[in-house]
Amino acid sequence: MKILKSLLFLALLALPFKNLLAHALWIETPLNGKIGQAQQVNIFYGEYATQEKEAPAKWYSDVNQFSLWLIQPGKEKIRLEVKETQDGFTASFTPTVQGQYALSVVHEAKELGGTTKYEFSSYAMVNVGNVKAQTEVPNPLKTVFKSQKVYQKNQEVQFQVLLNNKAFVKGKVMIFSPEGWSKEYIADENGYITFTPIWKGFYLLEASNYEKVNGTHYGKTYDASWQGATSGIYIQ
Template identity: 25%
Template sequence: MFKKLLVHAALVLTGLTLAFPAAAHYIWIEQDKSHHARLYFGEYQEQERETSPGRLDEIKGPRVWILDAAGNRNEIKVVRKETHFDLGVISDHKSPIIAEELAYEVKNWTKQGIGIVKPMFYTRFSPLAEHTAHKLELMLDIVPENGSPNAFTVYFQNAPLAKAKVMVYAPNFWMQEYTADENGKINIKTPWPGQYVLEVIHLERQPGEFQGNKFEALRHRATLTFDIPAGSHENKASNEK
């Protein structure tokens, strides 16, 4: 049943990608086994990572922080590379990493049915295996429940975002859509070990102006990345459901 849902979601999202090529991108953070972290712009589920020179340059200057055990933000240096933004080796690999890109230009996506919007990007990398405590940090945020790789809450402006639509992209690039409950909560399945990316979009109908260009709404887009270790208890339990 899970695979059928994923196939259906993949077909639906493929159609959306073809219809909205310019509006489908987001940022996300990955961390390899040596704890070297990188921020990407593109579409994880399509295995698409933008480059510089090119569309990666649309991301003007992301700000990135490590959250320490006390919940304090410690900003880290961001270096633009050809295929990503390099965040360096994260010595405290038990701490979450968060980032935001708020300088993205106003876009006229009226032909795509979105309107004239100011895109806002947010992302979080979560070391779920460490059962690290998490707290709300970003304007639009996907926050893990303590000690669980399957339970999350979506927040917007410090309040749970009811009925939020959350896409889950699995390590093999299958995808499935979940709808949060009235308290912004979702419970997902993680049947495979490896990296998962969760994505949510929220359109805030608030007109304004940025760099001399007027917009009709703010289009917030957030992601959360985490890894499920091979052979973990959580992964086995998820497979049994």
């Protein structure tokens, strides 16, 4: 029995650190907003499937020092002030014109996970009035829908996975439902994934990318990088 336990311990040590760090950062905000009305934004870190939202002091490395950017229709992006809460952060902005607004976070953790560099990112869209054009999101890894809207349950939903604005062929995406169900999907040769939601509510999508690459980060050498990128869709 002692030998078995020792072998199991060694096997766990041999696992890539990316398998041991499963938490994600994500943004939640209503899909539709109104001119002149404050739009509340919440940022969380933890496990969406189990609604585990960690207190900011427990977030990995310096991830709790992220920057939240607002990309406004026809205007320069601005950094929003965030306030710490018991289970994350909150922010708000007030739309002044019609169009599509984007909220974006891209943060490389200061500490390495073993010899792996970690990047956490997320984005969310807000439609205000008549949306004539989609706002471009600068995040390097992302899941993109043809249109930002509330989708219907029991109907196919399709989106594309992009890495550096190119189709992420065979890219992996975990989809988490509001009921705790989750499943991993792999993008096709054009970066597309199709799934059928069977529950109403907010679904979280997490794309990930793991590469063997060498470099230095804050004076430390790494030999791999991991990117985790989230976005959400609403199902009715």
